[in-house]
Amino acid sequence: MLYALYEAGYYGSTPLRLTARATRDFWSSSLNPARDTPVGRRLFASADLFANLTRRYGRPDWNIHEVMIDGEPVRVRKTEVWRTPWVRLIHFTRNMADMRKAGRTSLEPPVLIVAPLSGHYATLLRGTVEAFLQDHEVFVTDWSNARDVPMLEGRFDFHDYIDHIRDALRFLGPRPHVVAVCQPGPPVLAAAALMAEDDEPSRPGTMTFMGSPIDARLSPTVTNKLAEERPFAWFASNMIYTVPAPYPGMGRRVYPGFVQLFSFMSMNIERHQQAHLRYLEDLMKGDGDSAEKHLEFYDEYLSVLDLTEEFYLQTVKTVFQDYLLPKGELTHRGRLVRPEKIGDIGLLTVEGENDDISGIGQTQAAHALCSGLPEALKEDYVQPHVGHYGVFNGRRFREEIYPRVRGFIRRFEAKVDKRAAANAAE
Template sequence: MLYTLYEAGYYGSTPLRMAARMTRDFWSSPLNPAADTEFGRSLYAGADLFANLTRRYGKPAWGVDSVKIDGQPVRVRPTEVWSSPWVKLTHFSRDMADMRKAGRRELEPAVLIVAPLSGHYATLLRGTVEAFLQDHEVFITEWTNAREVPISEGRFDFHDYIDHVRKMLQLLGPRPHVVAVCQPGPPVLAAAALMAEDGDESRPATMTFMGSPIDARLSPTVTNKLAEERPFAWFESNMIYTVPAPYAGLGRRVYPGFVQLASFMSMNLEKHQEAHLRYLQQLMAGDGDSADQHLKFYDEYLSVLDLTEEFYLQTVDVVFQRYLLPKGELVHRGRPVRPELITDIGLLTVEGEMDDISGIGQTQAAHTLCSGLPDELKEDYVQPHVGHYGVFNGRRFREEIYPRVRAFVRTADRRFDKARVAA
């Protein structure tokens, strides 16, 4: 019912939204002699804010058309290389002629960036992709909005996620590198453990976990406490709704993106209110550059997708309530998941000192679980002065975190090449 009411609210506000857009266009027109008056700017700012707050935010474009490598611009083209109803594997293909101009003539390491399936689109990792493109063949998971998947396509749960990660690593093999940002940590570690146990030739050469809840019992945050304090039945009753028409997933039970977004925003409600007030003041003052930065952030932040009922509830249960992976009790398709059997996959964990989503120690827990790895294959790094988002985006990520990941990957590749020659 809530989903239907949400949609009715959106469509019901359409006349007001259209009126706001017309008002905005009228008071921003260069043909309007009063547009640059205080009165005109105030009307424009109010109409613009209303239009933006009530409009639909679709999936953002990547906008990654080129990247600079050693000062040389290199053209980039996102290309779909594999898909299922639940995910699209995108390769950011770099132009080879431009690469040669930049002095890069050899094939560079393949990196699979596993984007979180936790409400936002993979484009939230735009900065992550741009950094890795400097030195790697970059592939990323673009998870599908569950409301767009017909019921006839069946279910998608936590274990399907593990299978998908394994399938995509096999497509990139042998020995690709994998980077799990936030939510994917537990299923990516599970996939790597299963591949290691099977001696899969496509098992990753390295796995990097960034702000991931490997063991959510450690340094619990507000998010962790909410999941722990509420009974499982509460999440079933209060977080799951049915997709209405006109979406392709009509009738599918989902955890809606707008519910997740409301949860995100309520955690820092005052900050968001202040940000929109500043935006209003910037428009009234004619500060277009600052206003554009606000829009750029919120165009991404307010773009959300739905998760399937089974995936969301299993994640709550497996990761945030029963802690099956760190307790050694996770079973996948009848097989125990045993990270201790990983012996030749490099492990790098990255955490943010001020992370209020995945607390300090939750990601580091991977080192304890991967007890079969020698110390020379392990590395841990805590980035000072950054929160959750800063672990994978922003200036400190580009200048301090990414160089460490790059060095770790290069060292692992050299070790892998020596082992292959010796064999």
């Protein structure tokens, strides 16, 4: 019912939204002699803010067309290389002629960046992708909006997620590197453990976990405490709604993206209110640069997707209530997941000092679980002065975190090359 009411509210506000757009266009027109007056700027700013707050935010564009590599511009093309109804595997292909100009003539290690399926689109990792493109062939999981997947395609749950990660790694070939950002940590670790136990050629070379709830019992945050305090039945009764018409997935039971967005925004409501007030003031002052930065952030932040009922509820119970992976009780398709069987996959964990989503220690827990790994293949890093978003985006990520991830992968690749050379000599 809530989903239908939400849609009715959007369509019901259409006349007001159209009026606001017309007002905004009128007071920003170069033909209006009063547009630069205090009254004109105030009317324009108010109309623009209302139009932006009430409009529909769709899937954002990646807008990655070029990256700088060793001082040379390299063109980038986005290509879909594999898909299911639930995910598209995107390859960001770098132009080879430009790569040669930058002095890069050999193949570089492939990296699979597993985007979170927790309410936002994969484009939230735009900055992450741009950083990795400097040194790697980059592939990203671009998850589907559940409301756009017809009921005929069936279910998608926590274990289907694990299977999708395994299939994506197999598609990339021998020993690709995998980076899990936030939510994917537990299923990616489970996929790696299963592939390691089976000695699959496509098991990861290294796995990097960034701000991931591997063990959500440690340093619990507001989000973790909510999951503990509420019984499982509460989530099933209060967080799940039916997709209405005219969406392709109408009738599907989902955890709507707008519910997730409201939950996140309510945690920092004053900060968001102040941000919009500053935006209003910037427009009235004519500060277009500051206003544009605000729009860039909220165009991404307010773009949300729905999760299937089964995936959301299983994640709540498996990761945030029963803690099955760290307790050694997680099973997948009848098999016990045993991270201790991982023996030759490099492990790097990255956490943010001020992370209010995944507290310090939750990601580091992967080291204890992967007890079969030699210490030489393990590294941990806590980035000072950053919160959850700063672990995978922003200046400190580009300048301090990414170089550590790059160095970790390079050291693993160097060991592989050394072993290959030794075997060839024999």
